[in-house]
Amino acid sequence: xxxxxxxxxxxxxxxxxxxxxxxxxxxxxxxxxxxxxxxxxxxxxxxxxxxxxxxxxxxxxxxxxxxxxxxxxxxxxxxxxxxxxxxxxxxxxxxxxxxxxxxxxxxxxxxxxxxxxxxxxxxxxxxxxxxxxxxxxxxxxxxxxxxxxxxxxxxxxxxxxxxxxxxxxxxxxxxxxxxxxxxxxxxxxxxxxxxxxxxxxxxxxxxxxxxxxxxxxxxxxxxxxxxxxxxxxxxxxxxxxxxxxxxxxxxxxxxxxxxxxxxxxxxxxxxxxxxxxxxxxxxxxxxxxxxxxxxxxxxxxxxxxxxxxxxxxxxxxxxxxxxxxxxxxxxxxxxxxxxxxxxxxxxxxxxxxxxxxxxxxxxxxxxxxxxxxxxxxxxxxxxxxxxxxxxxxxxxxxxxxxxxxxxxxxxxxxxxxxxxxxxxxxxxxxxxxxxxxxxxxxxxxxxxxxxxxxxxxxxxxxxxxxxxxxxxxxxxxxxxxxxxxxxxxxxxxxxxxxxxxxxxxxxxxxxxxxxxxxxxxxxxxxxxxxxxxxxxxxxxxxxxxxx
Numbered sequence: 096x097x098x099x100x101x102x103x104x105x106x107x108x109x110x111x112x113x114x115x116x117x118x119x120x121x122x123x124x125x126x127x128x129x130x131x132x133x134x135x136x137x138x139x140x141x142x143x144x145x146x147x148x149x150x151x152x153x154x155x156x157x158x159x160x161x162x163x164x165x166x167x168x169x170x171x172x173x174x175x176x177x178x179x180x181x182x183x184x185x186x187x188x189x190x191x192x193x194x195x196x197x198x199x200x201x202x203x204x205x206x207x208x209x210x211x212x213x214x215x216x217x218x219x220x221x222x223x224x225x226x227x228x229x230x231x232x233x234x235x236x237x238x239x240x241x242x243x244x245x246x247x248x249x250x251x252x253x254x255x256x257x258x259x260x261x262x263x264x265x266x267x268x269x270x271x272x273x274x275x276x277x278x279x280x281x282x283x284x285x286x287x288x289x290x291x292x293x294x295x296x297x298x299x300x301x302x303x304x305x306x307x308x309x310x311x312x313x314x315x316x317x318x319x320x321x322x323x324x325x326x327x328x329x330x331x332x333x334x335x336x337x338x339x340x341x342x343x344x345x346x347x348x349x350x351x352x353x354x355x356x357x358x359x360x361x362x363x364x365x366x367x368x369x370x371x372x373x374x375x376x377x378x379x380x381x382x383x384x385x386x387x388x389x390x391x392x393x394x395x396x397x398x399x400x401x402x403x404x405x406x407x408x409x410x411x412x413x414x415x416x417x418x419x420x421x422x423x424x425x426x427x428x429x430x431x432x433x434x435x436x437x438x439x440x441x442x443x444x445x446x447x448x449x450x451x452x453x454x455x456x457x458x459x460x461x462x463x464x465x466x467x468x469x470x471x472x473x474x475x476x477x478x479x480x481x482x483x484x485x486x487x488x489x490x491x492x493x494x495x496x497x498x499x500x501x502x503x504x505x506x507x508x509x510x511x512x513x514x515x516x517x518x519x520x521x522x523x524x525x526x527x528x529x530x531x532x533x534x535x536x537x538x539x540x541x542x543x544x545x546x547x548x549x550x551x552x553x554x555x556x557x558x559x560x561x562x563x564x565x566x567x568x569x570x571x572x573x574x575x576x577x578x579x580x581x582x583x584x585x586x587x588x589x590x591x592x593x594x595x596x597x598x599x600x601x602x603x604x605x606x607x608x609x610x611x612x613x614x615x616x617x618x619x620x621x622x623x624x625x626x627x628x629x630x631x632x633x634x635x636x637x638x639x640x641x642x
Contacts, residue, residue, distance in 0.1 A: 103273075103285045106159055108523035108603065110289025114155030116516035118297050121147035122304050130188045132305050144302060146188045148294045149310025152258075153181045155290030156283075156317075163282050169328075170279060172212030173320055176204030180244075180316050184309030197308065198241070204316055205240045209233050214323055220336040220408040240319035243342060246349040247315030253372045254302035256386050258291045260345055260393045261314040265291070267341050267397040268321045271404060277329040280321055287317050296611075318342060333404050336411040340400030343393045344371065347419045374426050379435035392422055459557070463616050466554040466609050469547065470522065471627035473606070477525020478631035478638070480534040488524060489639020495521060496632040503621055503629065514625075515614060521628045522606050524635065530602075552605045558612045 125131055125145030132146040157177055164170050183200025186192060208214050215236040217226040227235070251257035265284045272280035291314070297304045306314075322338040339346065352369045368377075375385035399414055478484075484492075495517050502512045613624055 102163075103281060104603070105523065105527055106163055106282060107285050107289040107292075108520065108527075109159045110155045110286045111293045111607075112155075112516045112519040112523075113158055114151040114290045114293025115296055115519070116513040117154055118148055118151035118294060118304055121145065121150050122297070125304075128189060130185070130307065132188075132307070144305050146305040146307030147309075148298060148304040148306040149181070149184055149188070149308070149313060152287075152290040152294045152306060152310040153177060153313045155293050156286040156313075159289075160282060160286045163286070165279065169208070169212035169214055169324075172208045172214075173283070173317075175211075176207045176316060176320075177313055179204045179207070180312045181309050184307060184312050188307040188309055197312075201241050201244050201312065201316075202237070205237050205244075205319075208240070208320055208323075209236050214320070214327060216323060216335075217327060218331070218335040220334075220412060222335070236323060240316070240323065242349070243319035243322075243346065244312050244315035246342070246345040247318065248308060248311040249349050249352070249370065250345040250372075251306060251311040252370055253376075253382060253386050255295055255299050256372060256389060257311050257314065257345075258295050258298060258306065259386065259390050260343065261318060262288055262291045262295070263390070263393050263397045264318055264341055264343055265321070267401045268318075268325060270401055271325060271333070271341075272321075272329055275330045277325075280324055280329055283317065284321055287314070330404075334406060334408055334411050336408040336415075337400055337404055339415045340396050340411060343396040344389060344419070344422070347415075351423060371422065371426070374430065378426070378429050384436070392418065462554050462557050463613070466551065466558065467613050467622070467624045469551045469554070470606070470609055470613060471624050473547070474521060474525050474627050474631040477528045478634040481528040481532040482534060483532045484528065484635050484638040485532075486639050488528070489636055491520075492524060492632045492635035492639065496629065496636055499625070499629050499632060503625060506620060514620065515610075518610055518614070518625070518628055519607065521632055522610055523603070525631070526602050526606060548602060548605055551609055555605060555608045555612060558616075 121130075122145045125147045128147070130145060130147050131143045133143050157174065160174070164174075179200055183192075183197060187197055210233070215229070215232040216239070217232050218224070219227060219235070226232075247257055247261060250260060265288045269281050269284035269288070272284065294304075294306060294310065298306065318341075322341055325341075326333055326335065326338065348371050351371075355369045372385050372389060375388060376382070380388065396415065396418055399418075400411075403411065403414075498512045499514075499517045499521075501509050502514055502517065617624075
């Protein structure tokens with residue numbers, strides 16, 4: 096795995112960390128700010144939920160991009176448009192703006208990209224290599240981008256749905272951009288994925304936070320920007336029909352809803368319960384099952400886009416329509432026959448066994464202690480065993496060392512120094528160093544390292560499975576993670592992805608879950624894990640500056 100991929104993984108980790116650090120703070124501030132999503136007949140939640148997750152998504156993505164992203168008129172127009180949508184989104188989440196006011200913000204953002212950034216579509220499906228005129232291209236791009244913004248916005252109807260769909264699309268876009276060596280698209284896609292990953296940690300059913308319009312409009316805008324950039328700048332040889340597969344189900348879903356509203360003589364902009372996720376719920380699918388079904392359709396479309404980017408427009412559109420029509424015809428047949436997926440509820444033996452498991456007993460206490468020890472060993476190894484520590488990473492470690500010292504000493508008096516953020520980045524630093532600056536003879540120790548990760552993963556699974564307060568449990572996010580790992584594995588087998596990328600992804604998944612569980616179980620901020628983290632950061636500072 097080359098250093099460029101390492102930088103992208105580091106960007107992903109930073110974005111995740113910022114998002115996960117900001118969202119709990121925003122959840123506490125939501126009632127004061129008036130950013131609470133109250134139940135109503137067209138929604139599926141029964142209690143007010145903070146809708147502040149978009150702040151974590153957007154800032155998690157934009158703050159690192161401000162440092163990583165090369166600046167020019169086009170990237171600056173994207174950043175400006177994103178900020179405009181965040182402002183309008185927060186305003187809407189507070190004041191419940193009408194659709195027309197939201198359209199103003201959307202058009203400002205899109206017009207900035209199209210006219211200031213000069214980004215517009217030049218080729219349309221089934222028109223061959225004959226470019227359309229600049230005026231037509233710009234008008235089409237504005238309409239299409241606003242349409243995508245609203246498609247993602249309206250898909251945000253179930254916990255984890257819009258975020259997971261967007262994550263899959265971003266992954267496909269990032270892969271195609273990396274194959275064409277396009278830094279801009281790759282960095283924006285990776286940073287946005289990080290912001291979404293951090294949000295999904297709090298948005299899996301039952302959600303503790305919603306993304307709100309501030310998040311969903313930003314995701315739609317980013318996806319629209321990236322597919323336009325991919326087709327216009329990154330690789331104009333890509334099929335003009337490819338965006339249909341990369342954007343996936345939300346586009347055809349919003350179009351079907353508009354058709355149903357037109358046929359019913361309803362207001363086109365008035366929200367109704369006609370979306371795919373609403374219809375799955377009406378058929379009796381549980382909340383999390385509906386999300387998983389849609390994830391499965393979305394991953395099918397996006398993966399097809401990744402695997403056939405240069406195929407004919409007819410083949411791509413034909414496959415897209417085949418998958419989507421299968422979904423909608425299946426829904427219609429099931430509705431006409433009044434089918435119900437679940438006709439009753441029954442307790443499970445596994446549930447009773449879990450309830451009877453003593454989570455505070457000696458076995459689980461040993462499990463949590465083992466997890467803390469393994470994380471501590473990992474941090475220390477990443478600081479001591481690696482052959483070199485880059486100066487820029489050492490500088491970042493010095494800031495973390497100071498922040499963690501103050502947090503351990505002063506506690507909640509320095510509430511803005513997030514323990515989770517500091518420890519996540521510290522663990523990510525160790526993973527990065529062990530991957531790119533491994534100790535001499537590291538290959539000989541790889542079986543030991545694999546056993547280490549395996550034991551840590553088992554400890555995490557036990558902690559998750561027997562959690563007493565549902566802090567962790569099997570969710571659509573877990574299903575999404577499994578899908579992502581399987582995709583990496585499949586693409587590695589056929590030569591599309593370096594197998595070392597899978598190792599890095601699996602490492603980060605296991606390590607981050609372990610940190611989350613450890614933080615949840617900490618009885619005191621001063622313990623073996625946090626002290627080891629402090630010592631390891633100090634070693635990184637010394638090695639980077641003194642040796």
